[in-house]
Amino acid sequence: MKLFKFFQYAYLxxxxxxxxxxxxxxxKEGTLDIASLLLAAAALFMFFFRKRFNKKIENKDDN
Structure with missing residues (x-):
């Protein structure tokens, strides 16, 4: 389970x-790098998604 938490923070x-x-x-250039911006948003989404998913799994194991 600790490995999952490592990957959760790797997304962050x-x-x-x-x-x-x-x-x-x-x-530097005055242009907006859309590809990097989308990757950053996707990684941030995955961090919160994995955090919520891991919390559900932990609660399921406690019951």
Missing amino acids: VFSIVFFYNVVSVYM
């Missing part, structure tokens, strides 16, 4: 990296 790290990439490209 990837989201931060992609958001940093979007901001740095925007500051």
